[in-house]
Amino acid sequence: MPELPEVEVHARRLDRWTRGRRVDAVHLPDPAAVRGTMSTRPSDAHPDGPALVARLVGTTSAGTVRRGKRLGWRFADPDAALLVHLGMTGRWVRRAAADEPPRFARIGLTFNGQTSWFLDSRRFGCVVPLDPATLDAAMTDGLGPDALDPLPPDELAARVGRGRTAIKHALMDQARLAGLGNIHAVEALWRARIHPGQPANRLEPAAWEALAAAIPAQLADVVRDEDGDDDVVYVSDGGDNPFAVYGREGEACPRCGAAVARAVTGGRATFWCPGCQPA
């Protein structure tokens, strides 16, 4: 699930569920979920992962922060910190402490009779124990400004508009702008009426203006829709597809009625409306 809105929703959830509460127990059904650095590979498991996670017992959750798709979690007394990346399929759920671990449970923290579980079927997600003094740097290192914060169009153009690479690709470059992934890059471009394959350095000022508005609007709308304690329902979950063009090849564009097109670039499926996002 995770692009910026999903990470934001999970950060809020963990905060609500745990802040100010003491860690009574930890569970680590998949030790490879604990990594020494942010890595998508279980083979990069932290050798001392179990010991480091065990040290959280007795600390108190001090809340979460988010930047781009990274989630930071602080603990106090004694201080500790985790950097969480949800990868492709990561999410957090809360269950009664007496319940069995849910399917795909990788790590769990029990607070006051309830356990918050990190579930991740595909195992690209990870939890990185950090020296709390380094958490701020780890949260921002290598990331552009957070995509949920509106940027003036000229600043967006200066950051994202460099080079001839396709605008969609440039938008997903976390070093230029942090938070957009495949789905929301596709949706933001549709909102701004920009063809995803346009070279980033050839967008007109009017296009940057449209994009600068479309990006935070897209992300904020999704955050609003997904906020709450319920599991996020996504395209592949069999739920209704909530998107305008993503996953809708051949369907009518909700704005102009033309058939939505699909192509694969950079190994990723891209969707656009040939009617209102001309090349």
Add this chain to the structure above:
DNA sequence: TGAAATGTTAACGA
């Protein structure tokens, strides 16, 4: 059964 999947990064090739 084959194809595709929200993320990240390395490795090539042009």
Add this chain to the structure above:
DNA sequence: ATCGTTAACATTTC
């Protein structure tokens, strides 16, 4: 140096 593509990671679901 820059850009695009492909593969890899690990696993599930349609």
